[in-house]
Amino acid sequence: MTEPTAPAPIDAAAPTAAASAARPPRRRVIQAAALTAGALALPLAGTAGNAVAAGGAQFLHGVASGDPLPDGILLWTRVTPVAAATPGSGLGPDTAVQWQLATDRAFTAIAASGTVTTTAATDHTVKADVRGLKPDTAYWYRFLAGDAVSPVGRTRTAPAADAAVDRLRLGVASCANWEAGYFSAYRHLAARGDLDVFLFLGDYIYEYASGAYGTRGTVVRPHAPANEIITLADYRTRHGRYKTDADLQALHAAVPTIAIWDDHEFANDAWSGGAENHTPGTEGDWSARVAAAKQAYFEWMPVRPSIAGTTYRRLRYGKLADLHLLDLRSFRSQQAGIGNGDVDSADRTLTGRAQLDWLKAGLAASDTTWRLVGNEVMISPVAFLALPDYLLRPLAQLLGLPGEGLAVNVDQWDGYTHDRRELLGHLKDRHITNTVFLTGDIHSAWACEVPFEAATYPASRQRRHRVRGHLGQLRQHRRHPEGRPADAVAGGHRRDPGRQPARQVDRPGLARLRRPRPSTAERAQMDYYVLSDRTKPDATTKWARSYRTKSGTQQIERVYTPVN
Known part of the structure; x- marks a missing residue:
């Protein structure tokens, strides 16, 4: 999934000699994300x-x-x-x-x-x-x-921190299961020639043994090693196999990458002390496995280790946008059960105290037009028991149920509602607008408004749109638009049917977030593309739908043409 929200800067140094080169021509081939902005350097x-x-x-x-x-x-x-x-x-x-x-x-x-x-x-x-x-x-x-x-x-x-930047185009992807199909989406992204950045939102590799996940019984191309990866040698070998993909190589060579990890770079549904797909009795110590996975990740990815060897950090594109990149695996509490009221506990965290304070401070201090948040798991509420807040909360308290409804997936922000309420309340109270969460993980494509009162979300005016039967969109209107961020969830270049809640979202897609040509940063737009057949290396791509949020509105609306 993909969601837009606030970004921030990274330390910059004084520029040196190097003649400026003209931007490549804008070619329209397939998806990618773009929001008015500039470029960066290291x-x-x-x-x-x-x-x-x-x-x-x-x-x-x-x-x-x-x-x-x-x-x-x-x-x-x-x-x-x-x-x-x-x-x-x-x-x-x-x-x-x-x-x-x-x-x-x-x-x-x-x-x-x-x-x-x-x-x-x-x-x-x-x-x-x-x-x-x-x-x-x-x-x-x-x-x-x-x-x-x-x-x-x-x-x-990247542009200078104080530069007036008219656009930023991001190619957005997540969830790349090697065995489930080919990375044709990467080829189409590389061919565009108009991207500023390739933004990867987690699950760059998958840790499972060959045939164990998301293949529907058909392994399109086998993993290496064939076993589930646990040791440093295993993680290095798996990263090495991925980097032999010609389409992936082409994309990395064409445009700079900004990446964060999610769970499959370690093991499914990872948390600070373990993972759903980790058995200490047979797979060893969790901390040793995490250390091996992180070492291999930082060896094999074009990523700078940031705070305490994690991936949370900030980058900036002039006065247009700052990008806050999160690490939602290293510090989180263990997932609670569905229907368990513990999801609301202030003693449980998704971000960790230090990271949440860092994010809030960065969003509050941001002086850019747009605040983008690179976010691994969906922040928009997806829950059952939709009742008005004044009814749901007392009922939930009486029955010991979650106060914001029964979550479909407690691995996402729905399972850590205290952190979410604190963050969204911070945006609302500080009147921080133009915040967009760019999210991976969910293996489907969404465009959402993120309500502060999540319990009322499904009960309010809800619309669900299907994009050719494959992409879903939810909209929520609130009475208090100030502080409400937009949540754009873009399907990754690869989609695994094994975890899809519904068949209609089982199709690979590509996303593109972008702003118009005018120098005024007036909108953020996400264009959704789908692949013809993930099992074929020569798959074609086709535009499916687009949504945008205009600066200052805190609402999303459908548009009927992608950004050229």
Whole structure:
């Protein structure tokens, strides 16, 4: 699912020389998300130690960039120094890898370069956090090891923090189950040529054994390793298998990535002390499994570790939007049972106290037109027992039921209503508008308004729309629009039928959130696309529906054409 809400900045550094390149032409091929904004950049350079010659080296897993800042960008690749040094093997010599960043594709104008020595201790992955770049500038990058030259990637820094930015386009995806089908959506995103960022909202990999999840008995292409991943070697091997996908490689090479994790990067329905899909008796200590999963994630993803090694952090696109990225797995309490009134307890948390305070402070301090929140699980209420609040709460208290209705899925914000009420109350009391939650996880496409009084949500004027029988949309009108955020949930590029509440949402989709050409940041729009057949590598894509929220309205409305 995908939801829009407030973003914030990341630390930026002074830009350095690097000629600005023109934006690529806007080509309409398929989905993506766009909201008026600019671009970002990152920094750093490593130095080589005693590395062996890399004559037989290869770059088999593509290249990527991520977490753009006004003065920097994070560059990533993985080198295979010898044939035996496969992901997770622990084999292979220390290898010196040079990285180059240029203002032209021919690399005649090098803006920055450096050398990193990578070893088996980091699974021969390479990261260069490059700083001192110019804001809102296109760069090309590549890696060299011995005679081997990597594919060329293209990236772009973010605009300066005080820049007047007229648009931001995000390609949004989540929930990528390798075995359930091909990543054709990534190919279509890469072909657009008009995206500022690829935003991934969790479940980049799945941890299950081959055939154990979401395949309907048909494994389109098998996992590696075939077993459920538990050890560091397992997680590295699974990440490595994903990075061999040609469409995924093309997307990472075409546009910078901003990513957060959800549960399947660890294990299904993960919480701070365990997971539904983790059995300590046979699968070992949970903390050891989490440490292995996080290490592999930060090795293999173009992501900067932020606060305490988590993924919650802020990025900014000029005066247009800031992006708050959440980690809703590392600090959460264990999920309560459906129908259990404990979901309302102030002693239980989804975010953790420190992260919730950080988010509230960032939203309150934001000076951008839009506040975007990268959110793993759905914040819009999806519950039964829809009664007016003054009736439901006393009845729930009498019967020991949740005060905001019986949640369909207690793994999302419905299972942690105290955190949700505190956050939404903060938006309402501070009159913080233009907040959009961009959400993954739900394997379906939604566009919602998020009511402060969740208990009245289904009982109020509710509409449900189907997009060609596959995409659902819920709308809720409240009497107090101030502080009410919009909730746009975009179906990921891959959809797994195993967890769908209804058949009509079982279809892969792509999402696009964007603003119009005028320089005034007047709207945020999400365009929904679907794939023709996830089991075919040459699947086509088709626009399905679009919804927007105009600046200051706190309401969503349907529109009948995607952003061009």
